[in-house]
Amino acid sequence: MMAGVRVRPVADQLRVLLRHGAWQSRSSVCACSTAPQQRNTGDQTTSGNGNGGGGGSSGSGGGDTTKDKRTFSVRALEKKAKKLEEDVQDLKGRYEKALLDSETVRKRTQKFVEDAKLFGIQSFCRDLVEVVDILEDAIEKATNEGSNDTSEILTKIESKLQTVFTKHGLRKMTPVGGDYDPYDHEVVCHVPAEGRRPGSIATVSQDGYKLHGRTIRHAHVGIAVEKQQ
Numbered sequence: 001m002m003a004g005v006r007v008r009p010v011a012d013q014l015r016v017l018l019r020h021g022a023w024q025s026r027s028s029v030c031a032c033s034t035a036p037q038q039r040n041t042g043d044q045t046t047s048g049n050g051n052g053g054g055g056g057s058s059g060s061g062g063g064d065t066t067k068d069k070r071t072f073s074v075r076a077l078e079k080k081a082k083k084l085e086e087d088v089q090d091l092k093g094r095y096e097k098a099l100l101d102s103e104t105v106r107k108r109t110q111k112f113v114e115d116a117k118l119f120g121i122q123s124f125c126r127d128l129v130e131v132v133d134i135l136e137d138a139i140e141k142a143t144n145e146g147s148n149d150t151s152e153i154l155t156k157i158e159s160k161l162q163t164v165f166t167k168h169g170l171r172k173m174t175p176v177g178g179d180y181d182p183y184d185h186e187v188v189c190h191v192p193a194e195g196r197r198p199g200s201i202a203t204v205s206q207d208g209y210k211l212h213g214r215t216i217r218h219a220h221v222g223i224a225v226e227k228q229q
Contacts, residue, residue, distance in 0.1 A: 127164040134153075138157075173207060177200060177201065184218060188221065189223075190223050190225045191203055192224070192226075198224055205221070207219060
């Protein structure tokens with residue numbers, strides 16, 4: 001009985017010791033298992049802080065770069081604007097000069113046109129003066145000699161006039177025997193053919209004239225027709 005009483009306290013003490021040992025072992029295992037986690041957590045925090053600091057410096061550097069780019073763009077635009085303003089001034093000067101030149105040319109051309117209207121027939125008039133000289137000489141000769149034969153005088157005048165006309169591009173038409181042309185001729189009568197080709201021009205009652213190939217007066221003509229039986 002006494003032995004049983006003594007054994008029980010010993011068993012209780014052993015049980016307490018075993019529980020205490022198990023608790024310490026569990027605590028050691030937990031400490032060992034949480035240490036790596038804490039170390040990893042610390043590393044991540046440190047890494048995060050490092051990255052955050054780098055990001056801050058990088059952000060500051062990016063802000064400076066953006067500012068530099070904007071400054072460069074503004075300077076480039078100012079340079080382009082200055083160049084465009086210079087081009088505008090240059091074009092404005094050229095335009096004003098072109099206006100002055102065109103006005104000068106217009107006035108000069110107008111002067112040429114006016115001179116052409118006034119003096120265009122100068123050469124023609126100079127040649128006609130020679131015809132007047134022939135008339136004056138003929139009148140003086142007829143007066144001094146008492147000659148009434150004017151046929152020679154008139155023939156000389158007509159020949160001189162035709163020479164002057166031809167010189168200045170004025171040509172008398174010779175349509176007799178040719179075909180009728182409504183652009184050059186005006187029919188005033190019909191005459192018997194009498195050996196002429198029917199439809200051809202038989203007579204001329206008024207001469208027509210062309211100036212440099214352009215008809216300025218139509219010839220009045222008679223057309224040959226066959227006699228009706």
